[in-house]
Amino acid sequence: MRQKRLKSRHFGTAGADVMRVLKIECPECGSKAVIRKTNRKHRQIADIYCACADVECGHTFVMNLTFSHTLSPSAKTGDMMMQKWLNSLSPDQKQMAFDLLKPAAAAV
Ligand SMILES: [Zn+2]
Structure with missing residues:
Protein backbone atom coordinates (compact mmCIF):
# COMPACT_ATOMS: atom_id res chain seq x y z
CA MET A 1 0.00 0.00 0.00
CA ARG A 2 2.85 2.34 0.85
CA GLN A 3 4.52 1.51 -2.48
CA LYS A 4 1.44 2.56 -4.44
CA ARG A 5 1.35 5.94 -2.76
CA LEU A 6 5.04 6.55 -3.50
CA LYS A 7 4.55 5.59 -7.15
CA SER A 8 1.60 7.89 -7.75
CA ARG A 9 3.54 10.66 -6.05
CA HIS A 10 6.50 10.12 -8.37
CA PHE A 11 4.47 10.09 -11.58
CA GLY A 12 2.37 13.01 -10.39
CA THR A 13 5.25 15.45 -10.88
CA ALA A 14 5.73 17.17 -14.25
CA GLY A 15 7.16 14.63 -16.72
CA ALA A 16 9.95 16.38 -18.64
CA ASP A 17 11.44 18.18 -15.64
CA VAL A 18 11.97 14.89 -13.77
CA MET A 19 14.32 13.65 -16.50
CA ARG A 20 16.52 16.76 -16.47
CA VAL A 21 20.17 15.86 -15.92
CA THR A 70 15.42 19.84 1.69
CA LEU A 71 12.50 21.42 -0.17
CA SER A 72 9.93 18.71 0.56
CA PRO A 73 10.66 16.02 3.18
CA SER A 74 11.09 12.39 2.11
CA ALA A 75 7.92 10.30 2.38
CA LYS A 76 10.14 7.30 3.19
CA THR A 77 11.69 8.77 6.34
CA GLY A 78 8.29 10.10 7.44
CA ASP A 79 6.75 6.61 7.14
CA MET A 80 9.71 5.03 8.95
CA MET A 81 9.41 7.47 11.85
CA MET A 82 5.71 6.71 12.13
CA GLN A 83 6.37 2.93 12.09
CA LYS A 84 9.01 3.24 14.82
CA TRP A 85 6.72 5.42 16.87
CA LEU A 86 3.77 3.00 16.49
CA ASN A 87 5.96 0.02 17.46
CA SER A 88 7.06 1.82 20.61
CA LEU A 89 3.47 2.25 21.84
CA SER A 90 1.82 -0.03 24.40
CA PRO A 91 -1.45 -1.80 23.35
CA ASP A 92 -3.42 0.77 25.38
CA GLN A 93 -1.65 3.66 23.68
CA LYS A 94 -2.25 2.08 20.27
CA GLN A 95 -5.96 1.80 21.04
CA MET A 96 -5.95 5.45 22.14
CA ALA A 97 -4.25 6.55 18.90
CA PHE A 98 -6.74 4.47 16.91
CA ASP A 99 -9.69 6.09 18.74
CA LEU A 100 -8.23 9.55 18.10
CA LEU A 101 -7.90 8.80 14.39
CA LYS A 102 -11.43 7.40 14.03
CA PRO A 103 -13.30 10.69 13.41
CA ALA A 104 -10.67 11.77 10.84
CA ALA A 105 -10.88 8.44 9.00
CA ALA A 106 -14.69 8.57 8.90
CA ALA A 107 -14.61 12.06 7.34
CA VAL A 108 -12.49 10.92 4.35
ZN1 LIG B 1 37.29 23.28 -21.96
Whole structure:
Protein backbone atom coordinates (compact mmCIF):
# COMPACT_ATOMS: atom_id res chain seq x y z
CA MET A 1 0.00 0.00 0.00
CA ARG A 2 2.85 2.34 0.85
CA GLN A 3 4.52 1.51 -2.48
CA LYS A 4 1.44 2.56 -4.44
CA ARG A 5 1.35 5.94 -2.76
CA LEU A 6 5.04 6.55 -3.50
CA LYS A 7 4.55 5.59 -7.15
CA SER A 8 1.60 7.89 -7.75
CA ARG A 9 3.54 10.66 -6.05
CA HIS A 10 6.50 10.12 -8.37
CA PHE A 11 4.47 10.09 -11.58
CA GLY A 12 2.37 13.01 -10.39
CA THR A 13 5.25 15.45 -10.88
CA ALA A 14 5.73 17.17 -14.25
CA GLY A 15 7.16 14.63 -16.72
CA ALA A 16 9.95 16.38 -18.64
CA ASP A 17 11.44 18.18 -15.64
CA VAL A 18 11.97 14.89 -13.77
CA MET A 19 14.32 13.65 -16.50
CA ARG A 20 16.52 16.76 -16.47
CA VAL A 21 20.17 15.86 -15.92
CA LEU A 22 23.11 17.74 -14.48
CA LYS A 23 24.92 19.81 -17.10
CA ILE A 24 28.56 20.63 -16.51
CA GLU A 25 30.52 23.39 -18.23
CA CYS A 26 34.26 23.45 -18.53
CA PRO A 27 35.48 26.19 -16.15
CA GLU A 28 38.32 27.03 -18.59
CA CYS A 29 36.53 27.40 -21.93
CA GLY A 30 32.79 27.14 -21.12
CA SER A 31 32.19 24.17 -23.41
CA LYS A 32 30.06 21.23 -22.39
CA ALA A 33 31.88 18.74 -20.17
CA VAL A 34 31.14 15.07 -19.58
CA ILE A 35 31.20 13.16 -16.30
CA ARG A 36 33.81 10.39 -16.42
CA LYS A 37 33.52 9.11 -12.87
CA THR A 38 31.66 9.84 -9.65
CA ASN A 39 33.43 9.23 -6.37
CA ARG A 40 30.75 9.19 -3.70
CA LYS A 41 32.35 10.02 -0.36
CA HIS A 42 29.13 10.25 1.61
CA ARG A 43 25.41 10.12 0.83
CA GLN A 44 25.51 13.92 0.58
CA ILE A 45 28.98 14.53 -0.88
CA ALA A 46 30.54 13.37 -4.15
CA ASP A 47 33.56 14.24 -6.27
CA ILE A 48 32.65 14.37 -9.94
CA TYR A 49 35.49 13.74 -12.38
CA CYS A 50 34.82 15.66 -15.59
CA ALA A 51 36.40 16.09 -19.00
CA CYS A 52 35.81 18.98 -21.37
CA ALA A 53 34.10 17.70 -24.53
CA ASP A 54 35.98 20.23 -26.69
CA VAL A 55 38.96 18.29 -28.11
CA GLU A 56 40.94 21.51 -28.54
CA CYS A 57 40.63 22.18 -24.81
CA GLY A 58 40.97 18.72 -23.23
CA HIS A 59 40.67 20.08 -19.70
CA THR A 60 39.98 17.43 -17.06
CA PHE A 61 38.85 18.52 -13.61
CA VAL A 62 36.98 17.56 -10.43
CA MET A 63 33.75 19.19 -9.29
CA ASN A 64 32.22 18.80 -5.82
CA LEU A 65 28.58 17.84 -5.51
CA THR A 66 27.09 18.50 -2.08
CA PHE A 67 23.60 18.29 -0.66
CA SER A 68 22.23 21.72 0.17
CA HIS A 69 18.79 21.57 1.78
CA THR A 70 15.42 19.84 1.69
CA LEU A 71 12.50 21.42 -0.17
CA SER A 72 9.93 18.71 0.56
CA PRO A 73 10.66 16.02 3.18
CA SER A 74 11.09 12.39 2.11
CA ALA A 75 7.92 10.30 2.38
CA LYS A 76 10.14 7.30 3.19
CA THR A 77 11.69 8.77 6.34
CA GLY A 78 8.29 10.10 7.44
CA ASP A 79 6.75 6.61 7.14
CA MET A 80 9.71 5.03 8.95
CA MET A 81 9.41 7.47 11.85
CA MET A 82 5.71 6.71 12.13
CA GLN A 83 6.37 2.93 12.09
CA LYS A 84 9.01 3.24 14.82
CA TRP A 85 6.72 5.42 16.87
CA LEU A 86 3.77 3.00 16.49
CA ASN A 87 5.96 0.02 17.46
CA SER A 88 7.06 1.82 20.61
CA LEU A 89 3.47 2.25 21.84
CA SER A 90 1.82 -0.03 24.40
CA PRO A 91 -1.45 -1.80 23.35
CA ASP A 92 -3.42 0.77 25.38
CA GLN A 93 -1.65 3.66 23.68
CA LYS A 94 -2.25 2.08 20.27
CA GLN A 95 -5.96 1.80 21.04
CA MET A 96 -5.95 5.45 22.14
CA ALA A 97 -4.25 6.55 18.90
CA PHE A 98 -6.74 4.47 16.91
CA ASP A 99 -9.69 6.09 18.74
CA LEU A 100 -8.23 9.55 18.10
CA LEU A 101 -7.90 8.80 14.39
CA LYS A 102 -11.43 7.40 14.03
CA PRO A 103 -13.30 10.69 13.41
CA ALA A 104 -10.67 11.77 10.84
CA ALA A 105 -10.88 8.44 9.00
CA ALA A 106 -14.69 8.57 8.90
CA ALA A 107 -14.61 12.06 7.34
CA VAL A 108 -12.49 10.92 4.35
ZN1 LIG B 1 37.29 23.28 -21.96
